[in-house]
Amino acid sequence: MGWTYCVIWFLFWSVSECWQLFNSQRVIRGEVQSPQYPRPYPPNLLKQWDLWVPGGYQIQLSVTHLDIKASWGCHQDSLSVLHDQKVLGKFCGQENSNDHPGKEPILSQGNSLTLIFQTNNSTAELQQHIGFAAIYKAVDVDECSKQDPGSGPLCSQICVNMPGSYHCSCHYGYKLHLDQHTCLLSCDSCIFDKHEGRLSSPGYPDPSPPFLSCKYIISVEPRLTVTLNFTDSFHIESVDAQQGPRCLHHWLQVTIPDREPMKLCGGKSPGLIATNSSIVRLDYHTNNEGLSHGWSLHYSTKAIDCGEPKPLLNGGITFLSGLQNQNRSVVQYHCNEPFYSFSQGTNVYFTCEADGKWRSNHTDVPPTCIPVCGKPTKLISAYQRIIGGREAPDDTIPWQVLLSVDGQRAGGMVIADRWIMTAANVLTYNGNPVLKEDVRIYMGQTDIKTLQNSPLFAASVHVHPGYNNPDFLDFDSNIALIKLQEPITFNSSIMPICLPAEGATYVTGMMGLVSGFGLTDFGRRRLLTNKLKYVQLPVVDQETCTDSITVARRTKDRAPSLTNNMFCAGVPEGGKDSCRGDSGGPFILRDDGRFWAAGIVSWGIDCGRQGTYGVYTKVSNYLDWINQTMQEN
Ligand SMILES: *[C@@H]1O[C@H](CO)[C@@H](O)[C@H](O)[C@H]1NC(C)=O
Numbered sequence: 001m002g003w004t005y006c007v008i009w010f011l012f013w014s015v016s017e018c019w020q021l022f023n024s025q026r027v028i029r030g031e032v033q034s035p036q037y038p039r040p041y042p043p044n045l046l047k048q049w050d051l052w053v054p055g056g057y058q059i060q061l062s063v064t065h066l067d068i069k070a071s072w073g074c075h076q077d078s079l080s081v082l083h084d085q086k087v088l089g090k091f092c093g094q095e096n097s098n099d100h101p102g103k104e105p106i107l108s109q110g111n112s113l114t115l116i117f118q119t120n121n122s123t124a125e126l127q128q129h130i131g132f133a134a135i136y137k138a139v140d141v142d143e144c145s146k147q148d149p150g151s152g153p154l155c156s157q158i159c160v161n162m163p164g165s166y167h168c169s170c171h172y173g174y175k176l177h178l179d180q181h182t183c184l185l186s187c188d189s190c191i192f193d194k195h196e197g198r199l200s201s202p203g204y205p206d207p208s209p210p211f212l213s214c215k216y217i218i219s220v221e222p223r224l225t226v227t228l229n230f231t232d233s234f235h236i237e238s239v240d241a242q243q244g245p246r247c248l249h250h251w252l253q254v255t256i257p258d259r260e261p262m263k264l265c266g267g268k269s270p271g272l273i274a275t276n277s278s279i280v281r282l283d284y285h286t287n288n289e290g291l292s293h294g295w296s297l298h299y300s301t302k303a304i305d306c307g308e309p310k311p312l313l314n315g316g317i318t319f320l321s322g323l324q325n326q327n328r329s330v331v332q333y334h335c336n337e338p339f340y341s342f343s344q345g346t347n348v349y350f351t352c353e354a355d356g357k358w359r360s361n362h363t364d365v366p367p368t369c370i371p372v373c374g375k376p377t378k379l380i381s382a383y384q385r386i387i388g389g390r391e392a393p394d395d396t397i398p399w400q401v402l403l404s405v406d407g408q409r410a411g412g413m414v415i416a417d418r419w420i421m422t423a424a425n426v427l428t429y430n431g432n433p434v435l436k437e438d439v440r441i442y443m444g445q446t447d448i449k450t451l452q453n454s455p456l457f458a459a460s461v462h463v464h465p466g467y468n469n470p471d472f473l474d475f476d477s478n479i480a481l482i483k484l485q486e487p488i489t490f491n492s493s494i495m496p497i498c499l500p501a502e503g504a505t506y507v508t509g510m511m512g513l514v515s516g517f518g519l520t521d522f523g524r525r526r527l528l529t530n531k532l533k534y535v536q537l538p539v540v541d542q543e544t545c546t547d548s549i550t551v552a553r554r555t556k557d558r559a560p561s562l563t564n565n566m567f568c569a570g571v572p573e574g575g576k577d578s579c580r581g582d583s584g585g586p587f588i589l590r591d592d593g594r595f596w597a598a599g600i601v602s603w604g605i606d607c608g609r610q611g612t613y614g615v616y617t618k619v620s621n622y623l624d625w626i627n628q629t630m631q632e633n
Pocket residue numbers: 075076120121122
């Protein structure tokens with residue numbers, strides 16, 4: 001007990017000394033001698049040396065000379081060698097004694113060694129023993145020969161010992177994991193640039209080794225796209241979760257530029273994956289949890305080909321760049337101006353994308369050309385009456401339609417490429433709609449002689465269901481539509497008139513234009529005109545018009561009534577009006593440089609008579625019916 005206390009006390013006392021020694025010079029070799037060596041050592045000694053060498057080294061101690069008074073078990077004078085408080089040896093006597101350390105040097109287990117030289121008080125007077133001399137040096141530890149009992153070999157493959165340390169290295173085809181101990185199958189230097197090829201997990205069809213971190217890159221020319229075709233035998237360890245298998249420990253990740261990477265795992269083959277890309281990266285990852293049987297795939301490539309871009313009706317396509325409708329070819333759509341245009345914000349540039357489709361702003365639907373309405377290529381410079389009206393120059397009223405219904409002449413107007421708007425009274429006979437076969441439709445000319453060469457035919461006629469006029473006294477809902485058998489292609493001589501805008505207003509006094517092939521004055525006689533005529537007339541206040549009808553009733557026993565679905569136009573002095581044969585024709589107003597169909601010529605009390613006005617169907621009241629009829633037919 002006493003001795004132990006003493007040693008501990010001594011250790012404390014000598015710490016600062018040892019510290020200094022170790023810090024000031026890294027002792028790699030040195031000598032230790034007993035006090036006063038080579039003269040006899042003094043009695044009553046307790047001397048300690050703490051030797052240190054850098055980590056990764058051991059201390060090898062060789063006692064070169066030993067002369068310590070011998071005693072049984074060296075319990076009087078002794079040289080003790082300790083490591084980590086464990087006694088490695090206790091020596092006394094001379095070179096040939098039993099307790100001599102011998103020729104073999106002493107090796108510490110670690111990088112420190114403690115020497116304690118102790119002498120007895122009783123030897124005081126006659127002591128002739130010299131003591132000891134020893135040399136020590138740092139020797140490299142061969143870590144590679146050691147084995148950690150718990151965790152197996154330090155290096156999974158090759159251990160290379162180095163002075164003071166060691167490092168692991170791997171056989172060919174493997175690489176060192178980040179933990180610096182484990183060798184992983186090296187599978188990340190593979191770039192596949194052939195047009196087709198086969199890839200599989202390392203060791204396939206054997207199960208995949210753990211700790212894989214494989215990278216495969218398929219990279220072919222940009223005009224090609226890669227398709228992966230996985231074989232049926234596919235198995236990558238997965239963890240079942242509510243939303244399906246989760247790729248927790250093992251996975252195969254497929255990365256395509258500009259796309260979310262896909263993580264594959266589970267027992268079901270992904271089959272075909274069309275990547276739409278010329279570059280595909282696969283990362284195969286495993287760890288030591290679970291087991292994956294692996295996967296195998298064949299990849300192939302094909303050229304991106306979008307084919308001819310879809311043609312555009314009433315428009316065209318211009319190739320801007322690129323080759324043969326392949327990857328990144330760009331085309332521009334355009335409409336046949338000024339008769340057709342795109343609606344605002346329409347995408348007109350389409351690019352051949354990697355998925356083999358022409359696309360624009362994520363849409364692959366080609367644009368459509370919408371007819372331009374109410375904008376004739378030529379404008380009338382001066383207005384005149386129809387009764388005594390003026391001949392319309394070519395192309396100034398391109399929506400004008402001449403109808404021949406069972407031989408009777410009437411008017412109409414083009415409102416869409418398959419639709420003519422006219423009055424219901426034109427298309428009814430004895431309360432029933434006329435047969436579509438009895439309707440001839442003419443347009444595009446201002447002279448009846450040339451016009452009548454090329455009639456168009458009706459696919460169907462649609463009389464407003466509210467029109468019921470057995471006695472010719474009720475012209476309410478005097479509106480009808482004709483669907484054409486073939487759509488019209490618009491040009492400067494045939495163009496549609498715009499429908500009224502939602503909530504369009506009919507301002508009293510606003511000048512409109514009526515046109516038709518109806519009756520006109522030839523001297524004192526009224527005849528049907530063979531030239532398209534037009535006249536400018538103002539919108540009349542509804543009350544004024546009602547009053548005029550009341551007045552007219554005094555001289556005529558029967559006259560139709562004015563409803564809110566009608567409006568009047570004309571001049572009080574008369575002389576300008578629409579007339580028989582004009583029925584169904586357009587009364588147009590102009591807003592923002594566009595003409596719109598405000599009215600349909602409906603009825604009147606004697607054409608152009610003083611104090612009476614022409615009455616028109618108010619088109620803005622029938623937008624829903626027009627829209628519905630056109631959509632449903
Ligand atoms: C010193 O030697 C004497 C006689 O040989 C012995 O009795 C004593 O125990 C020794 N002291 C120590 C500290 O060993």
